[in-house]
Amino acid sequence: MDFTKFFNEQLELINRLDLEFKRIVYELVDIENNKLIALLGQRGVGKTTILLQKLKEINSDNALYISVDNPYFSTVNLYEFAKKFEQYGGEYLFIDEIHKYKDIASHLKAIYDMTNLKVIVSGSSLLQIYKEADLSRRVYEIKVPVLSFREFLEIKGYKFNKYSIDEIVNNHIEIAKIINSQIKPLKFFKEYLEFGAYPFFLEGISSYKQKLLNILNYIIEVDLPYTANISYANIDKLKRLIYLLALSVPFTPNIQELSQKTGISRPSLLEYLYLLEKSEILINLHFKSRGTSKLQKPDKIYLNNTNLIRAITDNSNIGNERETFFVNQIKSYFLNKKSFFDENIVLAKNGDFIVGNYTFEIGGKNKDFKQIKGIENSFIVSDDIEIGFKNKIPLYLFGFLY
Known part of the structure; x- marks a missing residue:
């Protein structure tokens, strides 16, 4: 097997790659101490760039990048390809778009068990990665969220520290003063809410919303039917559901009413809400200690981020956007902090x-x-203020968590 064409292709890719900005999750990609790493996240968040940056950092002739959406791999056994690469001296294999390969889990299991390769894979379909075989004890999973407000500013050329929730709560005035001494944060914050959650804003904002809608349509029309056996007849109904959520004030779902408006049966609607969250289109929240399951009604539903809202409608609700930003940044902050039960952010009976x-x-x-x-320990999180006072904290500061 001739690997020359693959090395030539990856050389072209890494030669035009910028190493100056790295996503915050880059520091988690420890290929030397983990045999199999999976970068998982929504389309467009920068997973391919992370793969190529790590490849360029390793700087080894024994490291190879492939993307299995290349038609070549539709007729090639991925495990046999990896085995042959190892026989030719390969040590590191980077596999992009892994969810597009049939029977991926069993191939990754075989590569893990039968070779000494260090492997990093990326996948946009979080539903597909574990569908066919148990990889849980083999894979180190890193979830890649949308850009934080802090990361957006760094790409723009303004570098700031990240802060924990405790630091923001206890030192928000000092932190806000540091930020305001360098930029006008509210100006950039308004940009971020519309165009800042995905790195491809660098390609131009005139096409940004269309690219985001293309991603959304692909998830609904291709990823979900393929991975979750959703009938194509329900695709338009799913789009109607997402549109209704984008228009809404912070949405407390009436499942029967939502079922009537979308034409989706109640059992299917509950399952779709669960799957749409796993696909990172929605965030479903519950009151404390209720837990989550496929058949449980969320107490509130949000789109994953404000850019999705703005791409879908020009008539978004400002209260919905504020809450969506806060929920997204908090959920993203905890994304790679492993816990047995996800109650990092829950709905409050008093307060939000x-x-x-x-x-x-x-x-x-x-x-x-x-x-x-x-x-006790309660705070107002306010939009449209640059610096807070006592227990009133600027909303934008929660974009500095990661």
Whole structure:
């Protein structure tokens, strides 16, 4: 087998690659101490760039990048390809778009068990990676979220530290002063809400929303039917569902009413809400200690990020956007912090959200403390303010978590 064409292709790719900006999850990609790493995340968040940056950093003639959406791999046994590469001296194999290869899990299992290769794979379909065989004890999983507001600013040329939730809560005035001494954060924040969640904003904002809609359509029309056996007859119904959510105020679902409006049966609707969250189109939240399952109604539903809302509709609700930003950044912050049960952010009976020991109420600059009065460790998170005061924190600061 001749690997020359693959090495020539990867040389072209890495020669035009910029190593100056790296996603925050890059530091987790420890190929020397993990035999199989999976980068998982929505399309467009930069997984391929992370693969190629790591390849360029290794700088080895024994490292190879392939993308299995190349028609060549439709007739090639991936395990046999990997085995042959190892026989020719290969040590590192980077496999992009892995979810597009049939029977991927069994091939990865065989590569893991029968070769000494260090392997990094990337996949946009989180549903497909574990579908066919148990890889849980073999794979080190890294989830790649959308860009944080901090990462967006770094790409723009403004580099800031990341801060934990505790640091933001306890030191938000000092942190905000540091940021405001260098930029006008509200100006950039408005840009981020519309065009900043995906790195391809660098390719131009005139085509940004169309590219984002293309990603959304591909997930709904290709990924979901392929991985979750959703009938093609329900694709338009799924799009109607997502459109309704984009228009909504923070959405507390009435499943019967939503079923009638979309034409999706109640059991299917509950399953679709679950699958759409796994595909990172939606975020489903519950009140504390309720847990999650395929057949459980979420207590609130959000689109994954504000860019999706803006791409779908020009009539978005400002309250929905504020909450969506906060929920997205908190969920993304905890994405690679492994826990047995995901209750990192839950809905609050008084206030909007509980994160750890803190209660947060989200609103505009004039939001008062009435809804969280008397609640210990409670805070107002306000849009349209540059620097907070006491227990009132600027909303944009939660974009500096990662």
